[in-house]
Amino acid sequence: MNEHEARARFQELRKKDGPVSADELDGIWAALAPVRPEEILGEWKGGEFRTGHPLDGMLDEAGWYGKTFSSVHDAKPLMCRNEAGELYSNRELGQGEASLWTVEFRGEPTATMVYDGRPVLDHFKQVDAATLMGIMNAKGVPAEGPFYYFFLERAPESPHASPRSEEAS
Known part of the structure; x- marks a missing residue:
């Protein structure tokens, strides 16, 4: 699969609306371009792919909105909405917040969010200028998974520049 087909x-x-194959998502991931931490700064609205992973649906139950990357050293992995609809960083659920690093995953260095209080890594690849694909990895998960697959779309109100502005041809 080439990058255009993957996108x-x-x-x-x-x-x-329904289950998605983790194997198919892995094929898409392999065709997408890595991204640098500095290129993903900003506010992101999130969603998940339902693959049958134990976390499927759990973030929705917590009111998960997405992620905010204010700087490489200030990442908020669990931006949630409270009962009044206001956004807040759910530090309790995440056991802290996070930072962005370049980490090799599946043989490629790419932007990765490293959680402060959990042995969890979220790896990112660029789908297009306003969309990222994510794979959550954690201590104890075998190299073949199962992984949690999700996506992020740049929030319209995000004050940060877009990632590389390559055409999604």
């Missing part, structure tokens, strides 16, 4: 298939699966 198109990603968009189809993102809109799918």
Whole structure:
């Protein structure tokens, strides 16, 4: 699968209401370009792919909105909405916040969010200028998974510059 095909298939699966194959998501991941931590600064609205992972649906139950990367040393992995609809960083659920690093995952260095209080890493690749694909990895998870797959879309009100502005041809 080439990058153009991967982007198109990603968009189809993102809109799918129902289960998505982790194997197909892995194929998409392999075709996408890595991204640097500095390129993803800003506010992001999140969503998940339902693959049958034990975390499927749990973030929705917590009121998860997305992630905020204020700087490489100030990442908020669990931006949630309270009962009044206001956004806040759910430090309790995340056992702290996080930072952004470049970490090798599946043989490629890419932007990765390292949680402060949990042995969890969220790896990112660029789908297009306003969309990231994420794979959550954690201590104790075998190299073949199961992984938690999610996506982030740049929030319209985000004050930060977009990631590389390559055309999604």
